[in-house]
Amino acid sequence: MKRREFLRYTTLGGLALSGSGLLVHALAGRHSQTLPAALLDNASIPAGQPLQPLPRIVNLSDQVGRFHSVLTPAAHAVPVSDGLEATLWLYNGKVAPLIEVREGDELDITLMNELDQDTTLHWHGVPVPQAQDGAPWDAVASGESRHYRYILHRGSAGLHWFHPHPHEGTARQVAHGLAGALLVRPRLDVLPVEVEEHLLVVSDLRLTTEGEVASHTAEDWMNGREGELLLVNGQRAPRLDVAPGTTLRLRLINACAGRYLRLRLEDHELTLIGTDGGLIERPQPLKELLITPGERADLLVRVSEKPERSFELASHPYTRGWMGAKPTHLDEIAPLLSIHTLNAGVSPAVKLPNPLSHIEPLGEPAVRRQVELAEVMPDHSDHSAVNDTPHAGHGGNDSHHGSHGRGHGGSHPSDEDRAVRPKVDFLINGRAFAMNDVLFEGQAGEVEEWDVFNNSHMDHPFHVHGTHFQVIATRDADSEWQDAPWLAWKDTVNLAPYQRLRLRMVFIEPGDWLFHCHIIEHEELGMMATIRIS
Template identity: 40%
Template sequence: MHRRTFLASLTGLVVAGPAAAQMKHDMGRMSGHGNHTMPVTSTLPVLPEGQPLQALPRLSNQSAVPGIFKAELAAEPGVVRFAEGIDTPVLLYNGTNPVIEAHEGDRVEISFRNGIPGQPTTIHWHGMPVPADQDGNPADPVVSGGERVYAFELPEGSAASYWFHPHPHGLTAEQVYRGLAGIFLVKPKDDPIPAEYGDTVLMLTDLRIAPDGTIPESTMTDFMNGRVGDHLLVNGQKNPQMAVALGEKRRLRLYNVTNARFLRLKFENASMTLIGTDGGLIEAPIAIDELLLTPAERVDLIVSFDKPGAAKLITLEYERGWMGPGKPDEAGKILLTANVSDEPAAATPPLPAKLRAIESLGKPVVTRRFVLTETMGGMNHGSMSMQGMDHATMSMPSDSMGMKFLINGASFDMDRIDEVSKAGQVELWEVINEADMDHPFHVHGTQFQVVEHEKDGKVTTPSYRAWKDTVNVVAGETVRILLRQDLPGPRMYHCHILEHEQLGMMGTVDVQA
């Protein structure tokens, strides 16, 4: 669908984005809606900057048995003070955004409780090779007040930077932007990266906050483009700082856990070496000047701080496609500042020239095509289950009900199987983006290898082999990936702009034994 056709349906949209959300919020407050009585202010909260970088808390292992990680996890309302004197109601896991750290070969048992009032939820173990009935997909919700146990093995070779988040259909986007996310770090038995480099987790989120500290609901522009917040945060902090010595090398793991923000990043006054992607280490270190981290993607970096002074992790401009008003200014934001002293760092071992071997998946036996499109028009009520429709209706503005993002012309149906596959079968997937904006494409249950990109008749191949579970598909581009599902059961594939997933850009492949 052409951009001008799509935008022609938006003539009634005058104010959108953060401004519209704020206006809606303030008007509700002034009218007494929702029993709010505190006075309305017009000044947006100022988030403090430059505080010391805080590590995300580790979830403690309750098992004393080697090779078993056991813990309790609850999703429930909480309060965070992002700005001085203002409390923000959020959703959290155990009151925070925890890190689960385990090792390949371990057995994991997580006792989960849904403490979110009035909403179902799940835990999706993003990128992890877990059985289908442990994947936390939308068809397997945990009701409000309900409990379940997620249990799975971490196979050999699964060491990587994973994360976890809710995945209830129609509520995923809201529960994530309100705070539900955590890190799952699977360590190898023998790590080739020198321990002297450390291992720092940087969880990248964004936040939209109203004058009274509450998080405004999403608007039509949010659903159309994906929700982009006003503040970029690292481990819940705005532009935190860390102290490093001159010449120090740090291992930094970056996680983009935003709903829809595309992050084109570079380090000023420091050099970056890529050592890993979504599914773990790549084969050999690669020096890079910048990187693009789309929603749900992760990178594992070694950053060398070879110049004294401030080394800043900053955003660069990236045109991913934007519809309607309210396009955010993406460039020039500072995510993190490293203060490099004049004192030289202690000598550290060099990076090994080879990190791991990644074998090609080989020749595919099946080719599948997935065409991504967008449309406006009346909502097809038969395209969702009644439960899914109710959740979607509750969580989106009425104006957005005619907006759809489709795969192969179809909107997601929880009761429909879109593709049938076989466990252990190598497949070539062609993901073709005929929409007007980029879409990061995610597949549950496995890691894949990107084979090539094609746009305007030009074919390019990746300069290195890597395991991925999310790949950006630029508007007008075809991306070809090789994948193999080793565990049977239903698996989702979808755009990881969470609002687009919610408006239909998701499907199900049934992997048969």
């Protein structure tokens, strides 16, 4: 392992030394088949260090309009505190690396798989040709490599990201740290140059006191895993110093597997200017913003004109229908970024263009579909039976645990991992994901309208591959349909329990496209399906 190199690259490594002792607590996973491991507490990582920019993946191409590089997912030892190294799986040894390109560029990435299992590169939020999507049926075996190559077409500007998407291996690979940011700059940036931009990748980790990524518990599988170590660009609650009155553009990715971010900035309003698929038409002032796993947000903040003050950007508690023992952090305010105003002159307010962009409504649909998200639970009057009760219910329930077509090698869960997975199915239209199963068939270029119904007691963030959608109407559990007040391009959107959303989208590229819950564990337990576009 090239230790010196990753020490230079990883921000987590750069923050290694701290006098704070290791606070530990026992794993509450009652369903775990093995002895509970002692876990590393968030407080054992130093906080308040200067915010680091995302480490860049260097462009190896000397051709204008082309980005070429090699991404090598592999195990790396990363120092986290005095005398403790964590073993993470990272692209090129970096926590949350950044690829920056421009609309119209060609992206050409060689994936060299140095993991001991199958992986893929999924380009979340980028409308790519299907063969470049990094779908589970296009797995790259351990020791193998492949090229991902596509053009970032006009309209693809925005903050996107990449992460693995192998069959039955995504949750484990994401839990080990594999994720990166893909920033697509527009040909012409409409925002004034005085705006100070920062990219923030929020992720979380659960480590044992030995520095190993802890195994999934049954609660992780049920709820989506939330790691105790909450990181922003690989750092714990970093600090950002700015002149008073600075207009900040904070572009966030929620790269967590299961953690929801309910963002608030002390004494400040947040102004939403963009979503997953780029800028919206008019700035939307907000008191708070919920960002689910997979979502991005583009926010402006005019920082206070008062010098030498501190304001905390934090994630506030959000109830998303937790099953089983509730970790204590769910009820706590989690600091993400501390913004400090310097003793300096006040930066004047900046004037934004109006509108920021134009979002054309997609118009009347050629086809309408119903999508229902559901969980089929065992009888949980005795909750401890989650592991033991034979699964009852619909047929074919083992399809996602058992055989799958489109044969390939393995990223299969370990026996230990398999033993702890609850026998609960997370379903779309009554079916758990199977590799050969095609739920819908559609035509490229046609407007599709999907009524997505969350028929369950938990929140689920709904993600569609290969395109962006517009949410045109919503219907909460006890109310009527309401039209969306404004349009945005989204690829991931939350559904609260028993909520319905009406989405419109157009698939441009033919092929098989996945749609799924972006709580990674729910996806892997079956809440995923395929539409075949011809």
